[in-house]
Amino acid sequence: MKIAYKHLVQDIEENPTIEQISDSLFQLGHEHEIDGGIFDMEFTPNRGDCLSLNGLLRDLAVFYTIDLNQEIYNEELNELQLDFENLSKNTCPKISFLKLEIDQVPEIYKDSLADYFLDLSLNKNNFFTDISNYLSYETGQPTHCYDASKINSKLVFHEIEKNEEFETLLDKKITLTGKNSVFSLNNEVINLAGVVGGKSTSCSINTKTVFVECAFFQPEAIIGKSVKYDIQSEASHKFERGVDPDCHDRVLRRFIKLVSENANIKDVSIISYKYKDNQSTQIPINTSKINQIIGINISEKEYLNHLLKLGFVVEEGFIEVPSFRSDVKTQNDLAEEVSRVLGYDNIAKSEISIPKKERTNHKGIESKLKYFLLDNGFYEVINPPFVSLSSEEAIKVDNPLDSNRKFLRTNITNSLLENLLFNERRQKDSIKLFEISDVYLSGSGVNKKRKLSIIASGRVGLNFEDFSKKINTKYLIALFQEILPNATLDFKIIPRESLDTKIKNEIVSLEIDIKNISNDVINYKEISKHPQDFIQYKPISEHPSSFKDISYLIKDFNKVQELENLLLNYQNEFIKNIYIFDYFKNDKKEEIKIGFRFIFQSKKATLKSEQIELIYNEIIQKSLKIKGIDIPGL
């Protein structure tokens, strides 16, 4: 919500700068951005009263001298004769109507009304709606304007629960579904209460007689409607957060005053319906409790002084909460008020000492399994639980994000399979992944299972010992013997026929219920040391990688180290990784064969073969300068 600095400062005696007001608003918890001379206020869930000029000024009164006496129409008003029925008094315990007729619609606005449109660069609508919008900006109370000539029968406020078409005054056609609080005329919805009015009874630029509705709606009746029907509504933001139930007379009298400043009023009358008394909230004065909650030591005088500035009324022994502060009910609420006035950052810290408990090893089995897998080249992944496929045990999401995420997964392996194929498409030829997660299944109630799932395919590792070995069931069984020597593990081979891939490597998976193997896990001392410092991530490339191999024959063994040093440290912006994939020492022939793999990838584009050849040739040339080495077949 946008509030002009100019409009705020004109009621502040000290004439603070925009930065000073900004600092004050932050201290009070009113988050905002500044754009030119405009505060763009963030909506908070509980302070509907502050979504207005007056609301912010009431809070700023703790720092500045504020004059909030905007002029209102003070003459006696005739009672409006209105055929109105409220069939949902709990939802709308208070409502007032104003009927007002002018002799001519003004072409130019004056004073605060004119400033409002000019300073906030707003488009005008029609005279009465413009007044209503300004009034909401100034007071925080939304009002709705009906063209009185279109209200020709009984107006009914009620709750409906049927599908009904409704065209809003914003020319949007919506179908009301579920429960909605509405105003109807001749059994036709003319206003979605607290959210948006209807086109059929809206004011136009020619409207000279208006019915102004000023209501208090329970937030529960309004909440979620604007999102449900995709309607931008500042009124609903305010009603959802709670408006002042006792402001109707003042707001409607201000409405009349604003009209009178811009047009000649021919006739005006008002009626208020109050179905329930608004009980004011009273909280006992308990300064020591406030000091205890905050951890400070202020005097009662100082405490009450802060509250008085915020508009609270101090009576003998208790504090009366003003009607515009429906969010304040308890000592803790008052403690927050005092903390805001003092400034959270000005409250001194007080040493905390939580009694230390005897430490239990919370890592346990999962930790052993994790570190075992890490040491053997497995990467941990985390997948969201939402899947498209149903199964007998799958839990259905009632309101999924889309049809591909309608169920909760019943296994982790399918997620890992997607991860594996994703990485294969990115030219990875050694993929080992695992995930440990809760899996939820339906049955009699919801059943939770803590599962470990692994998936692996391709080369065992990217080094000269493991490069030519392929991951298969035999490899994994042997591997898991180390940590689960006594468990029977059901490794599965996932057939590739139905998968969208041309790669032939065997895919092996395992999914186990951790509870079932908890007695089988033997002690495992991790080798991997996880980094203590947090690594600065380097953005990854989305472009494909490719590789080149170079195999050397070395007769002079002294040169092996030199070659390794040269190649493994070779720097080029397009070289992503280098490793030795082959090493063989032939004692009979007294020669060493050593193969290096170079992985190429650009961050900016797909590399062309000429670019790779250029680097490849440069590497060969540099390496062949080392005497005693050869590249067979070159």
Added chain:
Amino acid sequence: MPDHKDITPPELIKDRGSLHPINHMKDSIMELLISFGFEIVDGPEIETEEFNFDMLNIKKSHPARQMHDTFYVENKSNLLRTHTSPVQIRGMLEKKPPLAFISGGKVYRKDDDATHLPMFHQVEGIYVDENVSFAQLKDLIYKIIHSLFGDDVELRFRPSYFPFTEPSAEVDILSKEGKWLEILGCGIVNPVVLDNCNIDSSAYSGLAFGLGVERIAMLKHGVTDIREFYKSNLDFLSQFK
């Protein structure tokens, strides 16, 4: 000249895997909090409205309770927890004060765009004892933030609103670029919540705080797109070892 037979083969570099950076961050935060005296409590990701909302003073009118924020399952009989706070409710129902719990794990919100994911991770803590104050909460938060981001980092407290804490605050840190970044939410436990858990709010008070793990991990690692964490891309994951 060295003997040919004694030549040392190249170093055999075994590729080590890595913990997922989010789990690593979560565990690091939990370890830190354990060192302050907190103990871990666990709870389910599928929760009831009672534990996820009612017990935490999140009224039916609160925006979080609307269908557009919360994933409901099994014909609205349950929901996917929207925060880890229900775990603490379960903990408080089981034990008597003084108590200091932390819970960490996955939470779910019906949101999916460049900056929000339908699944993310939180770590939350609660400490209930006699005379726990906002001034003590500030001390704890300073200790947490300084441990995570260094003693020199500047932080500020802003008033905020959470139904389960009163007073409530959000805490920002000042980035190297001079921008305030929101890091965590915290506050004094609303006495209604203590009473809901059969803890006498006239005798005890509590403090609570919650951190978004992805947010901290993004700042610590310099990851700018939250979605990178969940692509399971080995080029991404292999950087965190």
